[in-house]
Amino acid sequence: MLSFNTDGDFKDNYKFLIGSILPRPIAVVSTLNENGTNNVAPFSFFTAISASPMIIAFSPLIRTATGKIKDTPRNIIRQGEFVINFVSEDIANQVNECSCELAYGEDEFKTSGLTPLASDIIKPNRIKESLIHFECKFRDRLNYGDNVGAGQLITGEVVKVHVSEDIYEQGRIITEKFQPIGRGAGNDWIRCTDLIQLERKMKAQMQK
Numbered sequence: 001m002l003s004f005n006t007d008g009d010f011k012d013n014y015k016f017l018i019g020s021i022l023p024r025p026i027a028v029v030s031t032l033n034e035n036g037t038n039n040v041a042p043f044s045f046f047t048a049i050s051a052s053p054m055i056i057a058f059s060p061l062i063r064t065a066t067g068k069i070k071d072t073p074r075n076i077i078r079q080g081e082f083v084i085n086f087v088s089e090d091i092a093n094q095v096n097e098c099s100c101e102l103a104y105g106e107d108e109f110k111t112s113g114l115t116p117l118a119s120d121i122i123k124p125n126r127i128k129e130s131l132i133h134f135e136c137k138f139r140d141r142l143n144y145g146d147n148v149g150a151g152q153l154i155t156g157e158v159v160k161v162h163v164s165e166d167i168y169e170q171g172r173i174i175t176e177k178f179q180p181i182g183r184g185a186g187n188d189w190i191r192c193t194d195l196i197q198l199e200r201k202m203k204a205q206m207q208k
């Protein structure tokens with residue numbers, strides 16, 4: 001095996017992360033800018049943390065081009081709320097468009113063609129074309145530095161879940177209908193179209 005230390009260029013570490021941790025689910029995070037306009041951006045350093053309370057986490061890195069914090073965490077730290085919108089195959093291109101680094105205050109709904117939809121509990125808008133939305137209240141921030149490549153863990157408590165009736169049957173989200181798409185290494189995106197089933201060995205481990 002080849003072995004590497006991690007104290008060199010952050011880009012090498014980044015390539016190990018994105019080449020190893022995959023497929024990564026994508027959180028499209030919508031927030032409100034200071035002037036009240038919308039901000040929308042995808043993040044694939046994203047996972048579930050806790051079921052009760054319902055907590056998710058994602059990590060926006062310091063922006064390589066500017067060395068500054070990204071607009072999404074800036075808005076969440078200030079305003080305290082965000083929506084996680086999930087990505088089905090048919091909106092992958094628009095989501096990719098939302099990753100463009102626009103000037104602060106510019107609305108990615110306008111540049112991507114996605115449609116804002118009011119949330120029930122929080123102020124930031126949801127994405128109408130997305131099939132699952134989590135309305136979240138900001139919980140914690142763990143900051144790992146201010147240098148380029150440094151990440152920060154942002155957690156949020158999900159206070160409301162919205163699921164399209166088209167993908168929801170008998171209390172379950174149907175993967176084949178949801179058609180989620182994940183992120184791979186480089187420019188790779190990964191479909192979930194080749195599922196296999198493995199039975200859990202111990203009944204006590206089964207989470208029905």
Ligand SMILES: Cc1cc2nc3c(=O)[nH]c(=O)nc-3n(C[C@H](O)[C@H](O)[C@H](O)COP(=O)(O)O)c2cc1C
Pocket residue numbers: 026039040041042043044045046059060061062070071072073095096098099100101102183
């Ligand atoms: C599918 C996808 C996943 C991404 N995941 C991340 C991520 O996990 N962390 C990150 O800092 N940037 C990630 N990016 C880049 C951000 O989306 C990009 O920097 C964006 O401009 C941030 O927007 P903001 O400044 O409005 O927050 C990703 C881009 C794409 C297309």
